[in-house]
Amino acid sequence: MSAQDKVTSVPDLDLEVLEIHLLLTAIEQRYGYDFFNYAMSSLKRRVRNIQCDENLSSISELVPKILHDPQMFDRFLVEMSVTVTRMFRNPQIFKRIKESLLPKLHTYPRIKIWHAGCATGEEVYSMAILLAEADLLKKTHIYATDYNNQSLAIAEKGIYPLEKMQDFSKNYLAAGGQCSFADYYHAKYEHAVMASILSKNITFAHHNLMRDQSFGEMNIIFCRNVLIYFDQILQDKVLTMMRDSLIHRGYLVLGDRETISFTGISESFTEIEPRSRIYQKQPEISGF
Ligand SMILES: C[S@@+](CC[C@H](N)C(=O)[O-])C[C@H]1O[C@@H](n2cnc3c(N)ncnc32)[C@H](O)[C@@H]1O
DSSP states (O other): OOHHHHOOOOTTOOHHHHHHHHHHHHHHHHHOOOOTTBOHHHHHHHHHHHHHHTTOSSGGGHHHHHHHOHHHHHHHHHHHOOOOOOTTSSHHHHHHIIIIIHHHHTTOSSEEEEEESOTTSHHHHHHHHHHHHTTOGGGEEEEEEESOHHHHHHHHHTEEEGGGHHHHHHHHHHTTOOSOGGGGEEEETTEEEEOHHHHTTEEEEEOOTTTOOOOOSEEEEEEOSSGGGBOHHHHHHHHHHHHHHEEEEEEEEEOTTOOOTTSTTGGGEEESSTTOOEEEEOOOOOOO
16 A cells, blocks of 8 residues: 555545534633534534635634634624524514413512523513513513623613614514503614613623523523524533523423423423423422
């Protein structure tokens, strides 16, 4: 065998996947963020976007850039974090929450709600509005978390483009809103500033679902349109953490395309109505 014959490539090696693994290793070692359990299809799409924007001939060229330039890592984080959201997204879910869940919460002396992956906060303000209309906001504390600090800063300010208000208003009415959506913000130039009464009991905090601890004793956890970016292993890990963070008979609210079927926690919950994406935690059945 000649020396040349020895330098053969491994058959069927997916070079792009290998390069992405090298990139994720660099990120994990340098910044402590573990993206290995993000869905590969999503990783490929997002890394290709950066490669294209940065005019790089290969993904490997991104490795030294990310290692030596924290701003490039921030760029990666923002690319990985899809922050598309809106007020009363999928209004029928909020209508169900208003009609089926909120009446049950009246019996609790205090209510704790966690919005994991809250993006720019529209979901959180939607819930605060429903709670205010049900006269529950005063005794509720809301934790709104995300790992994207740029989105969290917008969420905390509660300032949105005025042009979006018409759509938000339609969703609010479809969710069973009792007043006028305009009652909950005031216009300032081209922006809508959400009423400060809504955010009084909201804590906005950086939280990374890949590695950070849970918040305990929650009555409701929202984790909508976040799990779709994770692989099965990370979905299971995050869902288990959420199950353990809920009180008995607490509720888990997922996105339209998300389910707990076929996950490790499916036995611990019942869906309040088929395909509602609202799951109630059931008491544990103790073994004999
Ligand atoms: C599409 S938005 C969903 C916003 C809102 N929940 C909704 O359904 O409209 C997904 C959010 O999940 C956040 N996210 C993704 N991975 C995360 C992680 N590991 N830890 C915390 N937040 C994460 C992203 O930053 C983004 O803001």
